[in-house]
Amino acid sequence: xxxxxxxxxxxxxxxxxxxxFAANAVADAALYxxxxxxxxxxxADQSRDLLHWDKPFTKTLDWTNPPFAxxxxxxxxxxxxNCLDRHVEAGNGDRVAxxxxxxxxxxxxxxxxxxxxxxxxxxxxxxxxxxxxxxxVAIYLPMIPEAVVSMLAVARIGAIHSxxxxxxxxxxxxxxxxxxxxxxxxxxxxxxxxxxxFALKPVVDDxxxxxxGGSVRNVLVVKRGDNEVEWNAERDLWWHETVATxxxxxEAQAFEAEHPLFILYTSGTTGKPKGILHTSGGYLxxxxxxxxxxxxxxxxxxxxxxxxxxxxxxxHSYVVYGPLANGATQVLYEGTPDTPHPGRWWEIxxxxxxxxxxxxxTAIRSFMKLGRQIPHAFNLRSLRLLGSVGEPINPEAWIWxxxxxxxxxxxxxxxxxxxxxxxxxxxxxxxVTDLKPGxxxxxxxxxxxxxxxxxxxxxxGEDGGLLVITEPWPSMLRGIWGDPERFKETYWEKFGDKYxxxxxxxxxxDGDIWLLGRVDDVMNVSGHxxxxxxxxxSLVAHPWTAEAAVVGAADETTGQAVVAFVIxxxxxxxxxxxxxxxxxxxRRHVAGQIGAIARPRQVFIVNELPKTRSGKIMRRLLxxxxxxxxxxxxxxxxxxSIMQVISDQVK
Ligand code: 6R9
Numbered sequence: 301x302x303x304x305x306x307x308x309x310x311x312x313x314x315x316x317x318x319x320x321f322a323a324n325a326v327a328d329a330a331l332y333x334x335x336x337x338x339x340x341x342x343x344a345d346q347s348r349d350l351l352h353w354d355k356p357f358t359k360t361l362d363w364t365n366p367p368f369a370x371x372x373x374x375x376x377x378x379x380x381x382n383c384l385d386r387h388v389e390a391g392n393g394d395r396v397a398x399x400x401x402x403x404x405x406x407x408x409x410x411x412x413x414x415x416x417x418x419x420x421x422x423x424x425x426x427x428x429x430x431x432x433x434x435x436x437v438a439i440y441l442p443m444i445p446e447a448v449v450s451m452l453a454v455a456r457i458g459a460i461h462s463x464x465x466x467x468x469x470x471x472x473x474x475x476x477x478x479x480x481x482x483x484x485x486x487x488x489x490x491x492x493x494x495x496x497x498f499a500l501k502p503v504v505d506d507x508x509x510x511x512x513g514g515s516v517r518n519v520l521v522v523k524r525g526d527n528e529v530e531w532n533a534e535r536d537l538w539w540h541e542t543v544a545t546x547x548x549x550x551e552a553q554a555f556e557a558e559h560p561l562f563i564l565y566t567s568g569t570t571g572k573p574k575g576i577l578h579t580s581g582g583y584l585x586x587x588x589x590x591x592x593x594x595x596x597x598x599x600x601x602x603x604x605x606x607x608x609x610x611x612x613x614x615x616h617s618y619v620v621y622g623p624l625a626n627g628a629t630q631v632l633y634e635g636t637p638d639t640p641h642p643g644r645w646w647e648i649x650x651x652x653x654x655x656x657x658x659x660x661x662t663a664i665r666s667f668m669k670l671g672r673q674i675p676h677a678f679n680l681r682s683l684r685l686l687g688s689v690g691e692p693i694n695p696e697a698w699i700w701x702x703x704x705x706x707x708x709x710x711x712x713x714x715x716x717x718x719x720x721x722x723x724x725x726x727x728x729x730x731x732v733t734d735l736k737p738g739x740x741x742x743x744x745x746x747x748x749x750x751x752x753x754x755x756x757x758x759x760x761g762e763d764g765g766l767l768v769i770t771e772p773w774p775s776m777l778r779g780i781w782g783d784p785e786r787f788k789e790t791y792w793e794k795f796g797d798k799y800x801x802x803x804x805x806x807x808x809x810d811g812d813i814w815l816l817g818r819v820d821d822v823m824n825v826s827g828h829x830x831x832x833x834x835x836x837x838s839l840v841a842h843p844w845t846a847e848a849a850v851v852g853a854a855d856e857t858t859g860q861a862v863v864a865f866v867i868x869x870x871x872x873x874x875x876x877x878x879x880x881x882x883x884x885x886x887r888r889h890v891a892g893q894i895g896a897i898a899r900p901r902q903v904f905i906v907n908e909l910p911k912t913r914s915g916k917i918m919r920r921l922l923x924x925x926x927x928x929x930x931x932x933x934x935x936x937x938x939x940x941s942i943m944q945v946i947s948d949q950v951k
Pocket of ligand 1: 566688691693715716717718719720802818828829
């Protein structure tokens with residue numbers, strides 16, 4: 301059965317918030333008015349209300365040296381204390397912070413008091429290992445409570461974490477360790493995924509032989525998969541032999557608001573991932589503000605579940621920092637949605653009475669394909685708010701999400717933001733905004749968004765243009781690790797002091813914003829960012845490959861899929877007789893080099909690539925081919941007949 305994804309593009313229904321929801325909503329229209337009246341004062345008020353400052357700030361924003369912003373500069377706070385200790389001190393130590401569910405079915409409920417103790421213990425171990433303020437710690441873990449504990453322990457001592465998604469390869473891990481010069485890696489023996497243990501410690505071992513920097517002194521290993529691991533007694537330590545036995549006394553120090561909190565690598569338009577740098581006070585302010593207001597969080601009663609992995613920014617801001625700063629109770633699930641059965645997520649919703657669910661369109665579309673009988677075998681009536689992130693949600697998926705998962709009457713918020721923005725920037729406010737399927741809608745209070753033409757002039761009417769952020773915001777990236785020039789070039793060169801997001805957008809007659817996808821060579825596969833250049837360079841690194849071009853082709857389930865066109869070296873072509881096996885080998889190679897998420901859906905072996913006279917590959921034409929469309933304008937090709945040749949080969 302195939303599902304027509306786009307046939308609800310004519311969807312024009314609007315959904316008013318129900319009076320009951322609006323009456324109890326955390327957010328109200330006054331937030332917009334306050335932010336409108338004085339944007340900077342608005343953020344200062346939010347920060348004071350939502351966070352505990354050991355030393356209150358007196359300055360809110362310094363934008364005298366754009367694009368380097370400073371927020372709440374003279375204030376001091378401890379991020380981990382804001383996420384933990386202060387809730388315990390306020391009498392909420394017995395509240396569950398994490399309902400953790402392991403894929404094989406084991407569970408742990410961890411209260412705020414217990415999580416605080418565990419983080420203090422881990423902080424003591426890190427300090428004993430010589431990790432201090434400003435040092436970098438790489439975290440390569442499955443979705444287990446220790447991932448959250450590790451991040452907060454690093455934050456607590458003022459060190460900087462770099463979480464690397466557990467699906468990334470040894471090469472990817474090694475380059476991230478080297479770029480940040482991490483001195484410690486926190487990992488596990490393995491984790492569970494699709495019913496099997498996937499090994500992590502061996503990947504770390506491999507990465508450390510590939511690492512050229514030699515910065516890593518220790519590897520701290522959580523026992524999770526019970527898989528065999530090799531052991532380097534001088535370097536490796538078990539978590540259960542160190543953290544579990546460490547003291548839970550730990551006095552947290554306050555750090556300056558602009559103290560670095562984490563680096564998170566994300567794909568850009570070039571082959572080399574960028575280490576996006578976030579700092580403490582502004583980041584936590586906007587993560588907490590948006591988590592509370594966009595998800596209408598009532599921490600005493602809600603059970604919140606964001607399905608993102610902590611390896612992505614969504615996991616940083618909306619699994620760790622936002623929810624914990626707000627004292628939320630949340631679900632943390634280790635595994636995949638379909639293990640051991642396709643209703644696993646809905647079983648978890650029923651069991652924990654999840655009230656707020658935040659996930660990605662790609663997941664929603666795969667559930668649509670399986671049919672509503674799967675979620676409907678469970679009681680989903682606890683749900684009262686649904687969120688979406690990662691890519692545009694097409695109206696059909698939006699309607700399905702609201703009706704089939706949400707029972708037809710609860711709000712769905714589509715949230716636009718990026719690793720670089722740190723927190724949600726565009727979204728409806730539930731209970732306040734009329735909802736419009738398919739549109740991310742409006743800038744959150746205190747955020748200034750515009751749509752510009754390529755030459756910087758404002759776009760008139762409903763034409764599409766480029767999305768920009770016109771004023772600095774608290775959770776904005778503070779730079780690219782070790783590369784201030786690349787930071788300026790990538791985001792600020794195009795429009796002067798306005799931030800260029802890399803997304804196309806248009807505004808409709810009501811002023812609602814519709815995202816139109818990336819305008820650069822960044823693909824979005826299942827809500828994950830991948831760069832065409834990075835995959836091309838991986839393909840070219842294979843001994844058979846002479847040249848490669850990669851495009852993101854529309855895909856019903858994953859949004860986009862990686863499709864590669866490869867020319868083999870003449871010296872190899874004779875030996876490669878089985879084309880299917882060769883493309884399979886290249887797919888495997890990319891998965892091995894970058895990670896399974898980058899594995900191309902298809903690799904086509906071709907003799908030529910379409911190039912302009914100046915030698916630029918015309919990916920647009922390859923995308924037409926990959927999407928089964930009539931090939932577009934070929935007049936700028938050096939050889940206009942080439943597309944026919946390629947298309948015959950692809951068939
Ligand atoms: C949070 C996250 C960022 C890119 C972004 C855009 C796309 C994210 C979206 C969306 C349309 C939404 N994106 N949310 N597009 N509607 N609600 O996903 O961060 O991994 O850095 O990706 O994802 O293209 O530029 P990140």
